[in-house]
Amino acid sequence: MNSYDAIVIGYGPCGVSCAVYLKRYGHNVCLVGKDMGALSKAHSIENYYGIKSISGADLFNEGINQAKGLNIPVIDDEIVSIEYGDNGYIIKGTNNIFSAKVVMLALGVSKNKFNLASKYEGIGVSYCATCDGFFFRKKKTAIIGSGEYMKHELEVLENIIPDLTIFTNGNELSFKPNDNIKIVKEKIISFNGDEKLESITTESNTYEIEGCFIANGSAGGFSFAKHLGFMLDGNYIVVDKDMKTNIPGIYAGGDCIGGLLQVSKAVSDGAIAAQSISKYLKK
């Protein structure tokens, strides 16, 4: 297990900016990310000060090289959980385990927000298998997702809930689940129910479902953040002006905290967060 002063999750503009500042403040920092997030969709960025025109991919690569040029470890991995540890936090990826005194969340925004599901949060819809799996142990339960994060949540639920259906929402599964797990690969059209979740409708069917775990976690993957009890505003993580979340030692910035979803604002969030993280580490 690698130990750091700070681990920055997400290596887009916010994450790299934060890591660069932290490194230059003299802290032992590590960058972990899994893809270039929203930058991958930007063919040409022409509104970022100091650079007339650049593709999202090129800007992303410039950022990664900038971090590497300062000897910041840049690790490709998908983080699936953050837990309290003896000396800060234990951060688990699919291939690595890290410990860090401080966690910076620079997660970007999830492509699949499941706003459809949001009205059933707490009345059928959950974002945390560990927290809520037990409540649905005798119910027909869905888990939504197709990748590594879903696999991680599924492993928790399998031990608790016998009747499980994976909804991939139109995506291909990245792994083969156990045979007793049902799989629905169609896109989800609606979540239904009067006072609580009762069913999920896909393109050609409606399934009786009373419990549903959102574990799509694509692009942003903020879902796991709910495990620790973050204050959220819709799908955005709530921070104060110093980029502190409500949990000591955990900071957030960039698109995952909302506001202007632009490179410039993400970069600034990262710099501001680094300043407050540095103060926190020096205490």
Added chain:
Amino acid sequence: MNSYDAIVIGYGPCGVSCAVYLKRYGHNVCLVGKDMGALSKAHSIENYYGIKSISGADLFNEGINQAKGLNIPVIDDEIVSIEYGDNGYIIKGTNNIFSAKVVMLALGVSKNKFNLASKYEGIGVSYCATCDGFFFRKKKTAIIGSGEYMKHELEVLENIIPDLTIFTNGNELSFKPNDNIKIVKEKIISFNGDEKLESITTESNTYEIEGCFIANGSAGGFSFAKHLGFMLDGNYIVVDKDMKTNIPGIYAGGDCIGGLLQVSKAVSDGAIAAQSISKYLKK
């Protein structure tokens, strides 16, 4: 007189970022500035996302070219006043007069803040000749500054106050004042007085002074902002999260609003301001 939707005062990172966004939002915007401000002191910037290493001067020039590349008029001038006009604001420079529905202040920070003087604000020290000149008409009065902005303030005071002394604070005067004006070119060491301003001490003398107008306006030149009744926090302009000042149609960002005095934060402020200015202009 040139009319614009928005005039951005200051063409450093915040100003250019704001103007670029406004232009791309389809607004008729103009950039006015007088120097490269704090960037001129940065030999090498290595913590701005996407650019490994660049001098402050090179980054400044990149920004100016970026604005020009979008056909934004970039005008070299020192703004000396902002006044309410029929259709927004009248903005006077030493060589130009502009009108604009919206003013964005991206002024940077003043090199000479005269923190020494701040405890006498309202009890001898003023930032506005037009507002406060009359109160000192029978007193020994100082005006601090050496450049165009001071000249502008002096023209107001000359008509009101017979006993005037210019304190250049060690700088050379950029113009020749009338003969009845006294001139002190030494650096100021302290402002003195128990309950109100009584004297100013320079390197080799103490001068009896009861009224003092701060018009140094170097680099930032936020001083004139006080004319309009901005809410200030110390020397910083107070804005809300959308970069609005307390005066409708006037916005501010970058170093002149305080917080992290870094390029990244200034650029973000400019982008956020542009978004709210655009909303305001569309109403």
